[in-house]
Amino acid sequence: MLRADDGETVAERFAAERDWDLIARDVADPERGAELEVVWATDGPVTFQFQEDHVLNEGYVYLAGRDRARVERLEADLTGSLDLWSRDELLREAARHDEGPARGRAILRAGLGAPMEFDHEFYDLITGAMRSGEPAMRAIGIRACAYSPVAEYRPTLEELARNDAEQEIRDLARATLRAFDEFEVGS
Known part of the structure; x- marks a missing residue:
């Protein structure tokens, strides 16, 4: 969970600082249950993703991929770099x-x-x-x-x-x- 009011900007900055490529951006549509979701390709077989929960109107980030070691390395960078709720x-x-x-x-x-x-x-x-x-x-x-x-x-x-x-x-x-x-x- 990000603490920032503008989580999308924080996530974009984090991805840009690492030269990750934007691969998808889905606009929120609460009526059909779709949340704002932005996905970046990392420099490995893992994606970095931002979503904004439509109930809380707060953003969160996560990593997805099958390379567990890579996810853990990126997770350490993410938790050390972003202002997250502990x-x-x-x-x-x-x-x-x-x-x-x-x-x-x-x-x-x-x-x-x-x-x-x-x-x-x-x-x-x-x-x-x-x-x-x-x-x-x-x-x-x-x-x-x-x-x-x-x-x-x-x-x-x-x-x-x-x-x-x-x-x-x-x-x-x-x-x-x-x-x-x-x-x-x-x-």
Whole structure:
């Protein structure tokens, strides 16, 4: 997760400083669920990508490629060069807000910035939101778990899909479970 207000400019500058070639730029279209996405070819078989989440209106960057060693080298450069939210900062920011929109944004940001492997603290934060007495917070929790899907979210999603009092929450949980199935998350 980038801290900058204009993440696209930050990502463009980072790529330009390394002479990486722009290979794609897809304009955001929230109505069809498409986010702003910009992709650069690095000097190896890895791409550097920027996306702007249309719910948070915040940008994030990531690397994609099969060359694990190359990804790790570039990741070290990326984390050393860009102003990113750290794991601990994401968790502290969520803990700092007890309720309301600021807490919701912090939980969504934490979901987006969470590791792609299971992390107990992020899991506790996000499932806590999914079990909230407030339907809006439950929806935020479901969206947050979809950003960094791990199998451990499945039981809570299944419970919400079956038994939540709100149809909208049941539908959102079912849709998220379908996405988990499609990407073979915990199935």
